[in-house]
Amino acid sequence: MATKKFMYVNRKAPYGTVYALESLEVVLIAAAFEQEVSLAFIDDGVYQIAKGQNTDGIGMKNFSSTYNALGDYEVNKLYVEKESLEERGLTADDLMPIMWEDEDEDWAEKPSVRIVSRAEMADILAEQEVTYSF
């Protein structure tokens, strides 16, 4: 099967709507079919990978730890827009340190999160063959 460049664009905060969780589930399903999968976190989507999420007070399942499994599915390009962070008073330090293990380098841990500018994000989005929006 020919692989294509799949992009999942995430623009919503988690928990208030179901978009974030739906996106994550679709990403895991698509990744099981060995496509080249990237994720973009733009606008409120950056909250999806904010560290320290605690849902005890709202009685919903905390699915933030599942982003750490993406590396196992060979999904290791998580692009985060710098301007989106800044507009929300956030920095890269507010994000989970999501890593993937490089099997070709004795399972060396490498960061999956890549902070990019809005202009770089536009270029990345333009390169994709299939784009899903959440």
Add this chain to the structure above:
Amino acid sequence: MALVVNGAEVATDEEGYLEDLSVWTPEIADAMAKEEDVDLSDEHWDIINFLREYYEEYQIAPAVRVLTKAVGKKLGKDKGNSKYLYSLFPYGPGKQACKYAGLPKPTGCV
């Protein structure tokens, strides 16, 4: 559907997966295996325990491909292949082992 373990009914869905993951005990895994004429060996338990740890950390049941690779890394290359995993879980390592481990069906499994 209900499974009876130590005289108590345990609720499962139509495919035999636990309705409530938090009620899982090793006895439940044994009872599920017995229904499918499987005697759980230490090798089975290695995989079941691995799946439970994976779920605890990531909140998902891994896809078979991910499970195979991760088992290879953790338990050795001789075990990290589908032939070995299918020999233990002939109904499919994802579906069958996840069920015994009290996990939901792996994401992407139909």
Add this chain to the structure above:
Amino acid sequence: MSMLHIVNKSPFERNAMDSCLKHAREGDAILMIEDAAVGAVDGSTIAGDIKAALADKTVYVLGGDLAARGMSEDRIIDGIKVVDYAGFVDLTVENEKTQSWV
């Protein structure tokens, strides 16, 4: 005759918060819940509008919604009060009327 205004949409995505801030009157209470909770964090593009509102209104955020989105209470705008669900109920009792900006 104070009113409790409840906002549940992210201020970065919808104009519900902006519209609420423009319509709320002196002495009113504004409560940020669900996705709106992220608006309580200081240093954002809307922090100035919230600070301006704090001059003559009280602003609250639901703590559980803030924590769910990974935002700790020590980074919210000075003057915003954190409430739990019981505090939410108290606010609906203390204020004569409630308006939701959905």
